[in-house]
Amino acid sequence: MAALYSDAPLSLISTPHSQTGKTDDFTIDASHMALVHNAIINGYNSIYQQAPSVKPTDYPDFISYSLAWHDMVTSHHDSEEEVFFPSLDAATGIQGLMDGDKAEHAAFHDGMANFKTYLTTCAAAPGSFRATELLHLMDAFGSPLHQHLLHEPAKLASLAKYPINIRAISEETAKHTMDHTSTVNLLPMLLFNLDLEFENGKWKDFPPVPALMRWVMVNVIAWWRAGWWRFGSCGADGRRVKLLALREEYASG
Incomplete structure (x- = not known):
């Protein structure tokens, strides 16, 4: 049964708060980052596990879902390099503070680009998928991507020694992401891979948006491209689901 969930080939990461019990702004912000990183991992795993079982009639939706995942990851990292990292340099007075994280981005950049190029080609001719x-392309960047997703929250939590307003910097970065990414792709991609039961439901109110807004995101905005989000690792209620292409009824339907 475990194989029907998005728990492989990349493992989820625990939050800095669960590791240390600390509640300072840096630990909580780093924990929020870990949650986003887990949504990225869930998305990767959902693509990797389902790809061999997707029916040809569903190739267009699956390809679009996979491209939406790519856009979520790249927008997240572009915002870090364009806003988050420079802001941390300026606030701490330390140039190159996050150069190690930038190098980790570079380690999987080309692999991600190849992934997008292949899927874009397939989108024009779905039968070629x-x-x-x-999976060969995903294997090429999976490990360096996972290592980065694991390392960065801990690095962020360690910055608590600097007297900076991490909340303000993170909010500015999040705004940049929203301003430069398709909302109708980014939000559903995130929410349909964000496990609200993770760590015993401690983070069920993340992201911090009103319940009505969350409902609109999942049930209205996502409705437009519902065929894509069928392949997500979580349902509209934020609970993990059996991956669509691995369900018995999908194979026999």
Whole structure:
């Protein structure tokens, strides 16, 4: 049964708060980052596990879902490099403070670009999609991506020694992401891979948006491209689901 969930090939990461019990702004902000990183991991795993079982009639939706995942990851990291990292340099007075994280981004950049190029080609001719090729491309960048997603929250938590307003910097970065990314792709991609039961439901109110707004995100905004989000690792209620392409009824339907 475990294989029907998005728990492989990349493992989820625990939050800095669960590791240390600290509640300072840096630890909480780093924990929020870990939650976003887990949504990225869930998305990666959902693509990797389902690719071999997707029916040809569903290739267009699956390809679009996979491209939406790519856009979520790249927008997240672009905002870090364009806003988050420079702001940390300026606030601490230390140039190159996050150069190690930038180097980690570079380690999987080309692999991610190849992933997008292949899927974009397939989007124009869905019948050309081959799961073996997609998995080969994902294997090429999966490990360095995972290492970065694991390392960065801990690095952020360690910055508590600096007297800076991490909340303000993170909010500015999040705004930049929203301003430069398709809302109708980014928000559903995030929410349909954000496990609200993670760590015993401690983070069920993340992201901090009103309940009505969350409902609109999942049930209205996501409705437009519902065929894509069928492949997500979580349902509209934020609970993990059996991956669509691995369900018995999908294979026999």
